Amino acid sequence: MAKKKHEDDPFTRVKKWFKRNLTWVYFTLAIIFILFPNTSYSPLHDDWNSLLQKIGFVALTSGVFASVLKSIQFTGLFQEELTKIISGTEFLNNRKDLPELWKKISKSIYAEKFPEISELLEDRILTTYFPMDTHHYNEDLVVSIIIHDISEDFVINYTQTIEYYAILDSEENESNIVYTDTITDDLDVEEKNDLISFKVEGVEIDLDKCREVKKEEGKIKYIHRVPIRGKKKFKIFLKVKNTYSLKGENVKLLRFNTITKNVDVTVCYNKDIEVSFFNVGLVNDFVPIHVDMENTLSRRHRDDLILPRQGFGLSFNKR
Known part of the structure; x- marks a missing residue:
């Protein structure tokens, strides 16, 4: 009172x-x-x-x-003009602290709600989902998988082709196309990933010159890194033949390492094979297309982006 x-x-x-x-x-x-x-x-x-x-x-x-x-000064005309200056592209381009600026803006959005995890959340989004270290994105990606057979010993053989366009950063003149294969180092396990073809703008790449091999935790990782430079858009083509056992895990995952727009997936298989499709980490899922075609599975992703570590998976079974 x-x-x-x-x-x-x-x-x-x-x-x-x-x-x-x-x-x-x-x-x-x-x-x-x-x-x-x-x-x-x-x-x-x-x-x-x-x-x-x-x-x-x-x-x-x-x-x-x-x-x-x-x-x-913070109302009417002054506020409008000040907003134009601060949010303008030229002003932002001249700043040398954009990551730190983004973190400060982010804190104003969610730090009060989640103070315990705000720093981890900032770093994860900035390093994984924002293309800070990547100077291109992928567009109009087409994945075709032909399953040749699944043996009685549950070993799958299939050929996979991937075609897409790499679109370079408007302010950069070069980037790297990276394709990674991982297989077990256990010699008793039947597993092979043969990179048959790697083309950029229709020109075959010498795979021996772009391959890096790493061993880690029972796995052998083959990393292929191909530089692209000189123009805005590049056509990329990959063809791989895979053989591996489904006994331990009857799934195949394809997760993208670059932001990707527009994806089509087609899987062809024999009538004695069952194939199921599932989404991996997506906000908007792939949608079925060509549903009336026998022994074929088709999916399409439009009107959204697939971010790094997101993608799709396939599971296999014999009928």
Whole structure:
């Protein structure tokens, strides 16, 4: 009750009114200082009247202007123009701290909700989903998989082709196309990934010159890195023949390492094989197409992006 009484105190109300209307009070006083000395009501000497006028003019041309400027600088025209400058492409392009700026903006969005995980969330989005270290994205990607057979010992043989366009960053003139194969290093397990063809703009790439081999945790990883440069758009073609056992896990995952727009998947198989399709980490799923075709599975992804580590999977069984 004491706090309420203090807020309703006449002096407090007057003080608040002056704060809200300080500009106009200041302006009114300045006008009075200018006009009053010229009236017959002024009892002051001419020198004092002249001094009051000068004070009024100074107040009007400095204090009032500054006060008015301060009161409108974040409204109307000033706010609009300031927003244009700060959010403009040229202003952002000249900044050298865009990752840090993005983190600060992100904190204003969710840090108060999730302070315990905000830093991890920022780093994950910035390093994984924003193309900071990648200078191209993929578009109009077509995956064709032909399953030749699944043996009685549950070993699958299939050929996979991937065709797409790599679209370079508008501010960069080069990038790298990276394709990675991983197989087990267990010699008793039947598993092969043969990269038959790797073409850029129809030109076959010498695979021995672009292959890097790494061994880690029972796996052998073959990394193929092909540089592209000199123009905006490149046609990429890959053809791979795979053989591996389905006994441990009867699925195949294809997850993209680059942001990808527009994907079509077609899988052809024998009538004694069952194939199921599932989405991996997508917000908007692939949709079925060509559903009336026998021994063929077709899916399409449009009107969205597939981000790194997202994609699709296939599971296999014999009928």
